[in-house]
Amino acid sequence: MSLIPTLAETVSRARADLRMGLPVMIGGHLAAAVETLSAARLADVKTLGQPLLVITGRRAETLKARAYDPGMARVMLPAEADLAWLRALADPAGDLMTPMKGPLFTARDGDSTPHQAALALAKSAQLLPAVLLVPAHAPAGLTVLAPGQVLAQLAGEAAMAPVAAARLPLLAAENSRLHIFRPDDGGAEHYAIEIGDPPRDGAVLARLHSACFTGDVLGSLKCDCGPQLQAALAAMGQAGAGVLLYLNQEGRGIGLANKMRAYALQNQGFDTVEANHRLGFEDDERDFRIGAALLRRMGFASARLMTNNPRKVAMLQDHGIAVSERVPLITARNRHNTGYLDTKAEKSGHLL
Numbered sequence: 148m149s150l151i152p153t154l155a156e157t158v159s160r161a162r163a164d165l166r167m168g169l170p171v172m173i174g175g176h177l178a179a180a181v182e183t184l185s186a187a188r189l190a191d192v193k194t195l196g197q198p199l200l201v202i203t204g205r206r207a208e209t210l211k212a213r214a215y216d217p218g219m220a221r222v223m224l225p226a227e228a229d230l231a232w233l234r235a236l237a238d239p240a241g242d243l244m245t246p247m248k249g250p251l252f253t254a255r256d257g258d259s260t261p262h263q264a265a266l267a268l269a270k271s272a273q274l275l276p277a278v279l280l281v282p283a284h285a286p287a288g289l290t291v292l293a294p295g296q297v298l299a300q301l302a303g304e305a306a307m308a309p310v311a312a313a314r315l316p317l318l319a320a321e322n323s324r325l326h327i328f329r330p331d332d333g334g335a336e337h338y339a340i341e342i343g344d345p346p347r348d349g350a351v352l353a354r355l356h357s358a359c360f361t362g363d364v365l366g367s368l369k370c371d372c373g374p375q376l377q378a379a380l381a382a383m384g385q386a387g388a389g390v391l392l393y394l395n396q397e398g399r400g401i402g403l404a405n406k407m408r409a410y411a412l413q414n415q416g417f418d419t420v421e422a423n424h425r426l427g428f429e430d431d432e433r434d435f436r437i438g439a440a441l442l443r444r445m446g447f448a449s450a451r452l453m454t455n456n457p458r459k460v461a462m463l464q465d466h467g468i469a470v471s472e473r474v475p476l477i478t479a480r481n482r483h484n485t486g487y488l489d490t491k492a493e494k495s496g497h498l499l
């Protein structure tokens with residue numbers, strides 16, 4: 148029956164539920180994202196049983212909680228745990244002001260697949276990775292998910308379909324087209340700017356650019372994104388051909404709200420990698436397969452890739468795009484971005 152939601156549709160719906168503050172059912176557990184949980188819903192969750200707070204291994208490290216599950220810890224709630232307690236565990240903003248949150252006791256027994264799936268779902272919703280779970284029967288109206296299926300769906304690669312394309316003359320290159328691609332999993336759309344008419348049988352001058360609202364649009368001095376974007380378009384304009392993929396993976400995949408949380412932590416003295424870890428994220432949460440899929444979809448098999456990030460080169464090659472050359476994309480330093488660029492070179496392997 149085609150009118151019943153598919154797995155991809157159900158997972159996408161669950162992501163929207165969590166963002167709104169509506170719990171979902173995962174493997175016999177009710178799961179609510181801490182970031183969007185209301186006091187009224189927390190009170191109702193507590194009537195169902197003893198909830199556990201699931202956080203990532205990264206966040207557990209900062210909180211000095213033992214993580215018995217791979218990449219994850221299930222924290223037991225003390226009797227006095229209220230919304231403020233949960234938020235303080237989820238959000239590192241106040242860590243330095245109130246460092247002592249423990250001792251925290253964590254669960255080690257039982258099947259943790261529902262907890263893993265709930266955490267993966269919160270991350271894919273670009274919420275703080277902290278979810279409250281309690282075993283329960285499904286109240287009417289909640290989205291119901293099977294944990295193994297959620298994990299498989301979120302780890303899978305979405306198919307990308309072209310939606311629309313049109314000529315778009317740019318300052319950097321008059322003969323340009325903008326293509327919009329839509330994934331079949333309810334995720335963000337991605338864009339391709341095709342400059343000139345690059346031959347499909349050669350190595351195309353290409354850039355995989357991850358969205359940076361602050362750098363690309365506002366001209367932020369904290370990163371190198373804006374100047375990289377302009378320099379890449381200018382180089383393609385000069386060469387008369389190229390393709391720039393604008394991938395909507397803001398903040399290395401954690402979303403703009405979490406990136407601003409990371410910036411607030413950077414104001415407290417943490418570097419870009421430490422800030423991601425304290426929030427409970429990995430250094431880089433981007434799905435690098437998307438770029439390869441889009442290039443293949445556009446008919447390219449080989450690229451001269453404009454990047455300083457060797458992981459992007461490796462990823463393209465792993466996913467069917469030959470990289471005949473890495474073209475460095477070095478932009479000017481300033482006093483706001485120099486520490487950030489040093490950290491990328493020291494910790495993330497960037498060639499700067």
Ligand SMILES: Nc1nc2c(ncn2[C@@H]2O[C@H](COP(=O)(O)OP(=O)(O)OP(=O)(O)O)[C@@H](O)[C@H]2O)c(=O)[nH]1
Pocket residue numbers: 355356357358359360370372375396397398399400401406409410419423453454455456459476497
């Ligand atoms: N989480 C987080 N993301 C950031 C920070 N500064 C910039 N970003 C994001 O980092 C990403 C940078 O993307 P790219 O320039 O395409 O990638 P890159 O890994 O730097 O590699 P290059 O191709 O060499 O530029 C963008 O999504 C930015 O929004 C930060 O301090 N924290």
Ligand SMILES: [Zn+2]
Pocket residue numbers: 359361362363370371372373
């Ligand atoms: Zn940026």
